[in-house]
Amino acid sequence: MTPFDYDFLRSLLKQRSGLDLSADKQYLVESRLLPLARKAGLPGIAELVLKMKGGGAEALTKEVVEAMTTNETFFFRDKIPFDHLRETILPAMLQSRASRKSLRIWSAACSTGQEPYSIAMCLKERAQALSGWRVEIVATDLSQEVLEKSRAGIYSQFEVQRGLPIQLLVKYFTQIGELWQINSEIRGMVQHKQLNLLQDFSHLGKFDVIFCRNVLIYFDQETKINTFDRVAKLMEPDGMLMLGAAESVVGITNAFRPYPDRRGLYQPNPDRGGARAPLLKVVAAR
Numbered sequence: 001m002t003p004f005d006y007d008f009l010r011s012l013l014k015q016r017s018g019l020d021l022s023a024d025k026q027y028l029v030e031s032r033l034l035p036l037a038r039k040a041g042l043p044g045i046a047e048l049v050l051k052m053k054g055g056g057a058e059a060l061t062k063e064v065v066e067a068m069t070t071n072e073t074f075f076f077r078d079k080i081p082f083d084h085l086r087e088t089i090l091p092a093m094l095q096s097r098a099s100r101k102s103l104r105i106w107s108a109a110c111s112t113g114q115e116p117y118s119i120a121m122c123l124k125e126r127a128q129a130l131s132g133w134r135v136e137i138v139a140t141d142l143s144q145e146v147l148e149k150s151r152a153g154i155y156s157q158f159e160v161q162r163g164l165p166i167q168l169l170v171k172y173f174t175q176i177g178e179l180w181q182i183n184s185e186i187r188g189m190v191q192h193k194q195l196n197l198l199q200d201f202s203h204l205g206k207f208d209v210i211f212c213r214n215v216l217i218y219f220d221q222e223t224k225i226n227t228f229d230r231v232a233k234l235m236e237p238d239g240m241l242m243l244g245a246a247e248s249v250v251g252i253t254n255a256f257r258p259y260p261d262r263r264g265l266y267q268p269n270p271d272r273g274g275a276r277a278p279l280l281k282v283v284a285a286r
């Protein structure tokens, strides 16, 4: 691949998905896009780039963007976020939302569904406490392909062996040949929508809990700040944000503050609005 082709692909991916590729990732781009080029009947990356530059290749461009996303996920990934959900988030929400009896949760880059279904199973395990509640889990992703798999809720033996406790497999899944499908009751708890985090998502409405894990890690600093700001606007003041194990708001934004003693868990920062207030007072006094 020529440096010009690589530069074109880098800026296309940054603009379309936020993916911030460093200068030395040609091998990654080649390994993911060469099969796609061949599938499209093109001999190589150069021809793929030429076709996209020529315009009128929107479907192919979308395929390129999707092929470059990393969709790695598994049930109850990293365990701790789901311990926080069971032991900290749910008890707090059950108390603070006791009168309105509703709970909205967003899995903001849901990939093939293991994250929103892990959340759904945690809630189902608390069915008695949540009886009479309106519970919504909204699962979104940029990629149509992963969303289709998530909607179907069908997983291989390998996938259900990664992180899913055997008692939950037996309780919530049905075996279909060599595959396992999550039960319709759990599937029905999750609404799927295609959504690019770079674009406006204010139409989703307010959420009590947001899982935004292992996606911001691929964005540059400016895109992270911008996304955090817009996520904060979608949260209830006492809402909770769960980030991935390698992600943090520290040094990036003050839109959120860490929840004490709960790694990866954050809340909207009430001081943020307060920090702006004195400035307004000074302006008004002049």
Ligand SMILES: C[S@@+](CC[C@H](N)C(=O)[O-])C[C@H]1O[C@@H](n2cnc3c(N)ncnc32)[C@H](O)[C@@H]1O
Pocket (backbone or CB within 6 Å): 016, 017, 018, 069, 070, 071, 072, 073, 074, 077, 108, 109, 110, 111, 112, 115, 140, 141, 142, 143, 146, 195, 196, 197, 198, 212, 213, 214, 215, 244
């Ligand atoms: C590594 S997976 C994380 C899945 C899950 N949250 C987890 O932690 O296991 C990252 C997901 O982010 C999605 N993604 C990448 N860029 C995105 C964007 N700009 N908007 C929405 N989703 C995006 C990818 O399609 C992929 O499914």
